[in-house]
Amino acid sequence: MKIFSSAQLQKADQLTVEREPIASIDLMERAATTVFQEIHQRLQGAPIPIKIFCGIGNNGGDGLVIARKLIEHGYHVTTYIVNYSDRRSKDFLINYDRIKNVTKDWPILIKGKNDFPTLTRNDFIVDAMFGLGLNRPVSGWTKDLIEHINAAEAFTLSIDIPSGLFSDQALAEEHAAIQADFTLTFQSLKTSFLLPQSEAYVGDFQIVDIGLDRDFLQTAIVHKFFITREEVIKRYKPRNKFSHKGMYGHVAIIGGSLGKMGSIVLATKASLVGGAGLATAFVPQCGISILQTALPEAMVVAVASHDHLKADQKTMDVLSDLQPTTVCFGMGTGQEQATIDTFHHILKNTKNAMVIDADGINILAAYPIMLKDIPAKSVLTPHPKELERLIGSWVDDFDKLKKTKEFSKLHDLVVLIKGAHTVVVDGDDLYFNSTGNPGMATAGSGDVLAGIISSLIAQDYISKDAAIIAVYLHGKAGDFAADKVSMQGVMASHLVEYLGEAILDLFKPQEPKT
Ligand SMILES: NC(=O)C1=CN([C@@H]2O[C@H](COP(=O)(O)OP(=O)(O)OC[C@H]3O[C@@H](n4cnc5c(N)ncnc54)[C@H](O)[C@@H]3O)[C@@H](O)[C@H]2O)[C@@H](O)CC1
Ligand SMILES: Nc1ncnc2c1ncn2[C@@H]1O[C@H](COP(=O)(O)OP(=O)(O)O)[C@@H](O)[C@H]1O
Ligand SMILES: [K+]
Numbered sequence: 001m002k003i004f005s006s007a008q009l010q011k012a013d014q015l016t017v018e019r020e021p022i023a024s025i026d027l028m029e030r031a032a033t034t035v036f037q038e039i040h041q042r043l044q045g046a047p048i049p050i051k052i053f054c055g056i057g058n059n060g061g062d063g064l065v066i067a068r069k070l071i072e073h074g075y076h077v078t079t080y081i082v083n084y085s086d087r088r089s090k091d092f093l094i095n096y097d098r099i100k101n102v103t104k105d106w107p108i109l110i111k112g113k114n115d116f117p118t119l120t121r122n123d124f125i126v127d128a129m130f131g132l133g134l135n136r137p138v139s140g141w142t143k144d145l146i147e148h149i150n151a152a153e154a155f156t157l158s159i160d161i162p163s164g165l166f167s168d169q170a171l172a173e174e175h176a177a178i179q180a181d182f183t184l185t186f187q188s189l190k191t192s193f194l195l196p197q198s199e200a201y202v203g204d205f206q207i208v209d210i211g212l213d214r215d216f217l218q219t220a221i222v223h224k225f226f227i228t229r230e231e232v233i234k235r236y237k238p239r240n241k242f243s244h245k246g247m248y249g250h251v252a253i254i255g256g257s258l259g260k261m262g263s264i265v266l267a268t269k270a271s272l273v274g275g276a277g278l279a280t281a282f283v284p285q286c287g288i289s290i291l292q293t294a295l296p297e298a299m300v301v302a303v304a305s306h307d308h309l310k311a312d313q314k315t316m317d318v319l320s321d322l323q324p325t326t327v328c329f330g331m332g333t334g335q336e337q338a339t340i341d342t343f344h345h346i347l348k349n350t351k352n353a354m355v356i357d358a359d360g361i362n363i364l365a366a367y368p369i370m371l372k373d374i375p376a377k378s379v380l381t382p383h384p385k386e387l388e389r390l391i392g393s394w395v396d397d398f399d400k401l402k403k404t405k406e407f408s409k410l411h412d413l414v415v416l417i418k419g420a421h422t423v424v425v426d427g428d429d430l431y432f433n434s435t436g437n438p439g440m441a442t443a444g445s446g447d448v449l450a451g452i453i454s455s456l457i458a459q460d461y462i463s464k465d466a467a468i469i470a471v472y473l474h475g476k477a478g479d480f481a482a483d484k485v486s487m488q489g490v491m492a493s494h495l496v497e498y499l500g501e502a503i504l505d506l507f508k509p510q511e512p513k514t
Helices: 006-019 024-043 058-072 090-101 140-152 196-202 214-219 229-233 262-273 285-294 313-322 337-348 358-366 368-373 384-391 397-411 445-458 463-485 492-497 499-505
Strands: 049-054 076-082 108-110 124-128 155-159 182-186 204-208 224-227 250-254 278-283 299-302 326-329 414-417 423-426 429-433
Touching: 006 024, 006 214, 024 058, 024 090, 024 155, 024 182, 024 204, 049 058, 058 076, 058 090, 058 124, 058 155, 124 140, 196 397, 224 229, 224 463, 229 463, 250 262, 250 313, 250 445, 262 278, 262 285, 262 445, 262 492, 262 499, 278 285, 278 313, 285 299, 299 313, 313 337, 326 337, 326 445, 337 358, 337 368, 358 368, 358 384, 358 445, 384 397, 384 414, 397 414, 397 423, 414 463, 423 463, 429 463, 445 463, 445 492, 463 492, 463 499, 492 499
Parallel strands: 049 076, 049 124, 076 108, 124 155, 155 182, 182 204, 224 429, 250 278, 250 326, 278 299
Antiparallel strands: 414 423, 423 429
16 A cells, blocks of 8 residues: 655645545545544544644644534534634635534634643544644644643544644654544555654554545555555465475575574474475574474474584585575574674575574674675565664664665665564665554564565565565464464464464455444
């Protein structure tokens, strides 16, 4: 699913008005009515105090339409105009007038701190102060009002975007935005909703389709996407009846050290459950019986040393004779000099795209000279700390995206930024995951992900698609697991266990949205 910038959405608004054609006031009525219906469906006429804060631009205009519709349906509404300027938009003014038709209670003007209303936890607050037209950080008494609303700890619904938050740039100052519990956003997700620094502000969100120009939405070029089920299905390759295991690739998982062999078990198992035809684990000698006992389906090759990875020529010859389709390196290896040398040797002797995880990434960060030896389009799977070691620190989330894109382009690599809404970065293109939950913040879940990506590359998916599909399925497996065993109860093994269910779910009929 495409994620549009605020400039593109403003363009889409304008084109819709021209091409449909529809008057902008009618488009506002249509958009805000859709929001009203969502609210009405949830509240079902509940007699709770609803307090709507409207700005003086079109976001405020939306707020006035919502207020009018709610009043018409018998809700207890108080409408406030946050009168930070006299430059009111045309459609705001029309709706400011229209609300008179449904109530004798004229909206209350807020012109400064003395006008702030008393709010309680029991209020239902609708935030329609600023939308995409926000062009500088909020300041002065409007910022105070935002803090006043946040302090009430009442349920807060934001229209289009929590007021104060930007769609395509970072928030300059903490607390300078509404902390919404829920955001109903028009037509497209806003990038900032998916970034960790917005966590306190966005809450849950839902996209409302307001019927903007289809042609524009379909043809506009974007570089940001939301990885939904449809994005995965369109990339998925079904199996042929007469296929055999040789057609689904051979994954070599290389890593582990004394006391950290579980990471290799998890990754190797995930690569097989993900559909690879064959999997071979290359581990220190201490890992052989562990692997062979835990995972009879995998082949195991022991390197020369007992406790950590130190490959001699014989092991390297075995690796090259095996001709694995994909090599995955790095989990649980540690950073002994012999391991670093082994890794460097593997990089130089591998042609196909690899998957590099954990200590593989840490070694690259410590020895950037090795970056030039990584096969093109390899996938690096850092969590935020590993990413920082690799690309340096960032000022904010948008700067992190920019620096990761530059790194990806410079070295011709696919780089993941793992976390909630894991991002797959492929040059200029960013793919944000939609699945997963905090239950997955648990030891070994990254190892499972690296195994699934390797598996998909081995099955002939291009690296970017392998990463996109893998993060989605990994997150979905986490969601199924959390449903069964609670978020606290999720362990990395569950992600392997529920991976099959996540794959099956791709093709299950979905329940219609109510
Ligand atoms: N046809 C359309 O254009 C539609 C627009 N819609 C709504 O319109 C919104 C965008 O409306 P607008 O472009 O009027 O802008 P907003 O309503 O977001 O408000 C911006 C207004 O505040 C001023 N402003 C910006 N930053 C400020 C700051 N820090 N302090 C004080 N004032 C500031 C701007 O000069 C402008 O007057 C969308 O988010 C959406 O809610 C919807 O009604 C759907 C249709
Ligand atoms: N809050 C969260 N929501 C969704 N997914 C998460 C969350 N926290 C972690 N994850 C996922 O769990 C995995 C953790 O990876 P990583 O930190 O490398 O774990 P480990 O090193 O223990 O294997 C990543 O795929 C990440 O996206
Ligand atoms: K808003």
